[in-house]
Amino acid sequence: MITLLPFRPPSTDRWPATRVLLLVDYSNLLYQSYFSGSKSWVDRPWLPILRFMDSLRLCIQRSKVDGASMEVIFAGESRKKLERTKIDASYKAQRHPIDHDVFRHFRKIMALLIEDMNTKILSRDGAEADDVIASITGYICHECTCLNRDLCSTCYHKDKHTTDVVIFTNDRDLNQLLRYDRCYIYRSPGFFYTRENFIDEYGFHPNKYNLYKAMVGDKSDNISGVTGIGPVTATQYIKDGNIPTDDPEFVKSLKLIELDYNLDVPIEGATLEFDKLLSKSRNDILTAYGDHPYAVDEIHLGFLMLREAYNDANRGRSIL
Numbered sequence: 001m002i003t004l005l006p007f008r009p010p011s012t013d014r015w016p017a018t019r020v021l022l023l024v025d026y027s028n029l030l031y032q033s034y035f036s037g038s039k040s041w042v043d044r045p046w047l048p049i050l051r052f053m054d055s056l057r058l059c060i061q062r063s064k065v066d067g068a069s070m071e072v073i074f075a076g077e078s079r080k081k082l083e084r085t086k087i088d089a090s091y092k093a094q095r096h097p098i099d100h101d102v103f104r105h106f107r108k109i110m111a112l113l114i115e116d117m118n119t120k121i122l123s124r125d126g127a128e129a130d131d132v133i134a135s136i137t138g139y140i141c142h143e144c145t146c147l148n149r150d151l152c153s154t155c156y157h158k159d160k161h162t163t164d165v166v167i168f169t170n171d172r173d174l175n176q177l178l179r180y181d182r183c184y185i186y187r188s189p190g191f192f193y194t195r196e197n198f199i200d201e202y203g204f205h206p207n208k209y210n211l212y213k214a215m216v217g218d219k220s221d222n223i224s225g226v227t228g229i230g231p232v233t234a235t236q237y238i239k240d241g242n243i244p245t246d247d248p249e250f251v252k253s254l255k256l257i258e259l260d261y262n263l264d265v266p267i268e269g270a271t272l273e274f275d276k277l278l279s280k281s282r283n284d285i286l287t288a289y290g291d292h293p294y295a296v297d298e299i300h301l302g303f304l305m306l307r308e309a310y311n312d313a314n315r316g317r318s319i320l
Contacts, residue, residue: 002200004191007062008184017068017164017182020313021140021270022060023133025169026074026121029055030110032170032188034103041102046288046295048106049113053302056168057309059186063166064313071270072310074114075132076121083126087255090222105288112281113303118273124263130173134259136267137165141180143207173213173221176259178206204238211243214254223257226250274307 011017033052041047064070084091114121122132142161165183167174177183178195185193198206215234217225226249229237237243244250278285278300289295 002197004187004193004197006190007192008065009192009194009196011065011164011182015162017065018162020063020065020068020070020164020166021136021267022063022070022072023136023165023167024056024059024072024074025129025133025167025171025174026076027129028169028171029188030107034098034106036188044292044295044298045102045105046109046285046292046299048102049109049299050302052110053113053299053306055188055190057302057306058190059166059168060306060309060313062190062192063164063184063186065164068164069271070310070313072117072119072272073136073267073270074119074121075129075136076123077129078123078125078127080125082128083260084128084256088223088252091256092221094222105284109281109284109288109299112284113278113299115280116275116278116303118275119270122265124265127260127263130171131260131263132265133167133169133174134177134261135263135265137167137177137180137183138261139267141165141183143180173218173257173259175206176209178209203235208238210254210257210259212238213257214250215244217253218257221256223253224249225253272310274303274310276304276307278303 029052033048033055036048036051060070060072082091111121123129124132140161140163161182163182165177165180166186167177167183168186170187174185175193175198178185178193178198183195187193195206198209202209202212204212212231212234213223213225215226215229215237216231217223226244226247229244282296285296285299289299
């Protein structure tokens, strides 16, 4: 059984962080916030907005490193056909858009609230949010290839990398990125998942996770994997170095599983500036929830609390 911590694990890196880059898997957080508030829709249909902002606020508070600045990037999905569907037309074909007024209002207003933070959702045509996050992480972070920890502790490459990357997602596909130093995954409802947690859970290094997933498949993405190979067999194959690289099912699944690290995505200018007047979103909030006397005030308060958490994180100290 692995132990997940509700606070940042102590850093073992040689140099302290000078920056924390928070990469938010936007759609993942959007759906989490929507479904977690479904029981309260009747009385408070704006509750998913509050859950989204509160989850982000808590992540910012817990990801803060004393003395380091914080930047945030919201990674989104392509609105055009995914490149992976060229490999397999059934990729994610079982997923259907949510057709509900509560979700439509929530999604529209959240996009406007993101603009009220002086930023936008970053996406690339044909790519998934995972690929956007992978490309940024691969550029920012260092993947140590030293043969032993003694050499690693003096590795001059690591001295050049002083940005900690925190990925806010519950999508296990992004476990692959724990191969990088100074990379952490933050999961709802508020826990950090590290490389050490991964190794405790799976028994091998995260740089082999794509091979594991290609063998076992992924039902949520409609990836079949290799017939007859389950988690136990796949784990043993990895430990033995017995990867079925010639199996057509494996080759196809691996192409779908592997992340794209080569997208041209900006990594600067991710500093948020909160418009406390909600200039972009206020009219849509009033249109969607104007009949509810507390909706605008609750959303505004949640926005201001998020702004305070972010500003406090950039004052060089932690709230918690």
